[in-house]
Every structure is written in structure tokens, then in C-alpha cells.
Amino acid sequence: MLTIGPYSFHSRLLLGTGKFPDFDTQKQAVEKSETEILTFAVRRMNIFEPNQPNFLEKIDVKKYTLLPNTAGAKTAEEAVRIAKLAKASGLCDMIKVEVIGCDKTLLPDPIETLKASEMLLEEGFIVLPYTSDDVLLAKRLEDLGCHAIMPGASPIGTGLGIVNPLNIHYIIEQSNVPVIVDAGIGVPSDAAKAMELGADGVLLNTAVSGANDPVKMAEAMKYGVLAGRAAFEAGRIPKKLHANASSPLEGMSVL
Amino acid sequence: MKLTVNGREVDVPETVTTVRALLDHFKLNTELAIVEVNQSILDKASRDDEKLSEGDRVEIVQFVGGG
Numbered sequence: 001m002l003t004i005g006p007y008s009f010h011s012r013l014l015l016g017t018g019k020f021p022d023f024d025t026q027k028q029a030v031e032k033s034e035t036e037i038l039t040f041a042v043r044r045m046n047i048f049e050p051n052q053p054n055f056l057e058k059i060d061v062k063k064y065t066l067l068p069n070t071a072g073a074k075t076a077e078e079a080v081r082i083a084k085l086a087k088a089s090g091l092c093d094m095i096k097v098e099v100i101g102c103d104k105t106l107l108p109d110p111i112e113t114l115k116a117s118e119m120l121l122e123e124g125f126i127v128l129p130y131t132s133d134d135v136l137l138a139k140r141l142e143d144l145g146c147h148a149i150m151p152g153a154s155p156i157g158t159g160l161g162i163v164n165p166l167n168i169h170y171i172i173e174q175s176n177v178p179v180i181v182d183a184g185i186g187v188p189s190d191a192a193k194a195m196e197l198g199a200d201g202v203l204l205n206t207a208v209s210g211a212n213d214p215v216k217m218a219e220a221m222k223y224g225v226l227a228g229r230a231a232f233e234a235g236r237i238p239k240k241l242h243a244n245a246s247s248p249l250e251g252m253s254v255l
Numbered sequence: 256m257k258l259t260v261n262g263r264e265v266d267v268p269e270t271v272t273t274v275r276a277l278l279d280h281f282k283l284n285t286e287l288a289i290v291e292v293n294q295s296i297l298d299k300a301s302r303d304d305e306k307l308s309e310g311d312r313v314e315i316v317q318f319v320g321g322g
Contacts, residue, residue, distance in 0.1 A: 042289070042318060044318065047263070050281055050283050051282070053286070054317060054319070090300070092300045183322075
């Protein structure tokens with residue numbers, strides 16, 4: 001079970017809801033992924049085009065825990081405002097703190113992320129900050145009282161996988177709250193790798209929504225996460241520099 | 256009555272005196288809409304009757320796809 005604050009989940013795969021080709025494909029992908037947590041962004045309604053469909057109308061909202069993000073915020077204050085708007089929906093009290101500091105890399109601003117997390121914890125939110133793979137920042141966020149830490153595998157939407165597995169390992173090793181590897185996942189083996197390292201969950205979006213067949217990729221990601229987690233629980237063999245035969249060396253008849 | 260809604264100045268009929276009337280005027284989905292008036296975020300349960308006045312700045316947002 002993945003436990004974040006007061007909530008527990010069977011699935012360790014968190015799925016973003018951006019950039020799917022259409023709602024039917026997205027709904028099928030969500031179902032195949034077997035995720036229980038869906039992320040959303042908060043944006044203005046188009047007041048002059050009221051009939052645009054919304055994905056929330058397509059799913060049974062009660063079946064999922066919604067994790068709105070503060071994407072679009074560049075300061076802690078902006079993130080707090082977006083978080084409060086999200087909470088006013090009455091649908092959730094978890095928030096993914098996302099304060100982007102650089103338009104080119106979309107890497108999070110560490111100072112503003114820390115400030116926003118502190119302010120939102122004081123407001124009583126369940127706080128999940130999206131952070132870089134900086135080990136000490138992850139520690140500082142945990143010390144504040146964040147309910148989970150979400151280090152990026154690589155920059156958002158790149159699909160580069162885990163570029164610094166050592167840092168992710170250190171973050172997992174030190175952390176007493178769930179670590180959810182967020183952003184940069186490209187293929188199920190990336191998700192499996194994160195889970196093998198001991199991550200408590202994986203959050204991804206573009207890897208599924210941007211795949212040629214998002215529904216099939218959603219299912220593949222489910223298996224990637226399951227396989228990686230099972231491997232972590234099973235305990236891997238130590239790496240060795242030299243071979244060690246798996247067949248018996250005695251009793252060979254041909255020599 | 257003139258209001259600024261989502262950054263755009265709009266002129267609404269005099270009958271539009273509450274948040275609910277404004278949402279209905281623009282035919283917006285009241286279940287999805289989250290409303291802020293003059294930088295004060297409104298509680299969904301009690302927002303419908305919230306009075307609007309000339310010059311109010313209203314933000315109407317919703318959840319959209321995002322990662």
C-alpha cells in the first residue's frame with residue numbers, strides 16, 4: 001500500500017491528465033493504468049465558450065483521488081493561490097506543489113518550492129512538492145512536514161528516464177515519507193527502475209499521453225511499476241565483477 | 256453592470272447580482288466552476304448567493320488536464 005498523509009492506495013502509479021489525443025482514449029488509458037490518483041491543472045474557464053467538454057465529466061470522480069498541481073506558478077504566493085482555488089473545488093485537499101523556475105528546462109525553483117510548501121502545510125494541505133533530484137532539498141522539504149517528496153527523474157516531458165539514479169537512491173534512502181519519482185519517465189523500464197531503487201510511486205503523463213497508443217502504454221506502465229516494486233521487495237542480487245556459474249560445476253559427462 | 260471576468264471587462268444585465276446568476280448568464284458548468292471575487296476565494300457551498308457589485312473582479316477557474 002502507498003500511504004500519503006491520511007490516504008492509502010493500492011496502485012503506485014500516479015497519472016497526469018494532460019495532452020491526451022481525446023477523452024475516450026484518455027478514459028481507456030486511465031482505466032488500463034489502474035491508477036487511483038489523477039493530476040490536474042487549474043485554469044480559467046472560457047466564459048464565451050461554455051460548452052467545452054471537461055475530462056472530469058467523463059470519469060467517476062469518486063473512484064479517484066485528485067491531485068491538482070500549481071503549474072503556471074512562478075512564485076510561492078502564486079502557487080498558494082492556485083492551491084487554494086483547487087481546494088475550493090471541494091474535490092480534494094492534496095496539492096502537487098509545482099513552481100517552475102526556468103522556461104527552458106521547466107526545472108522547479110527550489111526556494112519558491114520550499115516557501116510554497118511551508119505556507120501550504122500551515123494552511124492544512126496534504127503537500128506533495130515536485131522537486132529536483134537535490135538530496136538536501138528533499139530533506140528540507142521532509143523536515144517541513146511534506147507528506148511526500150516528488151523528485152524529477154529528468155525534466156518534464158523529456159522521456160529521458162532517471163538521469164541521476166544515485167541522487168534518487170540517496171533521496172529514497174534518507175526519506176521517511178513516500179518518494180514518488182515524478183517527470184521525465186519515458187518507458188516502463190524507467191518506471192521499473194525507479195521502483196527497483198525503492199521509490200514508493202511514480203508519476204507520469206507525457207510518456208502515456210504522447211505514445212502512439214496511449215492505452216497500451218498505460219497498461220505497460222502499470223506492469224513496469226508492478227515489476228519494479230516486486231523486484232524491490234524481492235531484493236536484488238549484489239552486482240559482481242566476475243562470472244559465477246548458475247549450473248553445477250560437478251558431474252559433467254561430456255568431459 | 257460592468258465586471259472584470261477572467262481578465263476581460265464584461266457588461267452583464269442588471270439581473271445578474273449574484274455569483275450563481277453570473278455563472279448561469281455565461282452558461283458555465285456550476286459543478287466545475289471555482290470562483291474568486293476580488294481575490295477572495297469563495298467556498299463552493301455558500302458561493303451561489305454571494306452578491307456582485309459594479310467593478311468586481313471575478314475569476315472563474317476549473318480543473319483541466321495537466322501533469
